[in-house]
Amino acid sequence: MRLVIIGTGNVATVLSHAAQQAGHDIVQVYGRDAAKAASLAASRNALPVHNIAEISSDADLYLIAVSDGAVAAVAAELNLGNKLVVHTAGSVSKDVLKVCSTNYGVLYPLQSLRAEMPGVPDIPLLIDANTGDDLALLQQIAGSISSQVQIAGDEQRLQLHVAAVIVSNFTNHLYALAEQYCQQSGLDFRMLQPLISEVADRIKHGSPKDLQTGPAIRNDHTTISRHLQLLRDFPQLNYLYEELSNSIWLMYNK
């Protein structure tokens, strides 16, 4: 297949790499930032495009990989006739692409992608399209770059996006708060890495609800009070410690 990549960020970089590895041709990379477009295009054997009017009209798939909030604005500038165009956003309806083509859909990676990822990871992909033919074509393309492809409509994709924010953005924030606390207390945050990996890994084999441990589920007020006292100089962490402990207690004592 011949692909045009619209965007130069993390998702554009990783998905275009995965597509190239799967044997697809990246014909153009469009980016508002000319230098970024040139750089990504060079590594994909593609032509860089800075003027949106110069986007090729003979590709098979147009992949809009820009931030969720920018999808609609980019779509409004495109005129692709009946060419299949997809965006990669978790929280945006496929319908915002109606303005630029009669054939449109979504290819949403349910993964936290970074341009500098080593190699090409196997990314869970959620796909959607406005016609059965387009969905079949997307299934074929998505299936060529990932072993984990599922069809998900706007509502389901948005729901999974919420869940993704909870298990990735919020957990990463807890790591960041703990790191800050360790730094300011003269502790080595790296010591916690085996624990962090264990907690994430073990839910491959069991329900997190059944695996909960810690002072909150034991209703161990002595330990909780001691911890809150220790966090007295970390107001944000102190506050979240109480809220999350309370939430754990609520889940198991209803």
Next chain:
Amino acid sequence: MRLVIIGTGNVATVLSHAAQQAGHDIVQVYGRDAAKAASLAASRNALPVHNIAEISSDADLYLIAVSDGAVAAVAAELNLGNKLVVHTAGSVSKDVLKVCSTNYGVLYPLQSLRAEMPGVPDIPLLIDANTGDDLALLQQIAGSISSQVQIAGDEQRLQLHVAAVIVSNFTNHLYALAEQYCQQSGLDFRMLQPLISEVADRIKHGSPKDLQTGPAIRNDHTTISRHLQLLRDFPQLNYLYEELSNSIWLMYNK
């Protein structure tokens, strides 16, 4: 070394297994629950003890692996003369062991241990003792069962325990809330596993503060509002979504 294990739970099971694998003799396993003591003792080639007065007086190390809140009560029942006794609790001072021996300390695993763990994991161990000789002996024993041993006093151990609760108990709770939400929304929670693993793994190579992504750090109110709307029937999750998003915003916009 000859060890007596006091306790039959997750920590007692995993640490006694690790000690046995390292070539130490488990001579006795004491537990209030006779059946549990018999079962763990059998698998460690040790004698089960149900009556605390029958605990052997000729072991080299007495390991009290009971819940944090029960350590003091168990210590009060023991009389070990000058034998080295340690507890395994993150939030308990070593001094509560003074009542049962003149030689006491701590061997605290900075890991979430479960009896059913496959094999013997390499556990980060924090050690402490009231004399230099005891600390040297503990370092030797701990070093024989783990490659990651550090000395940490009461205050430092308590601080690391707080950090451990944040990165393990609280993240697991977020997984549990997301699982509950997926189940009630007809979504497959398993689809999130690659994302969960990626977020935990990538901080091996970078600071979580620098790796933060998601709508909160982008200050993307459109997405956040849509997510909160979707969580309207999940009050606890809705509440925590707002609090954690706010906390992310605070970290990066101060």
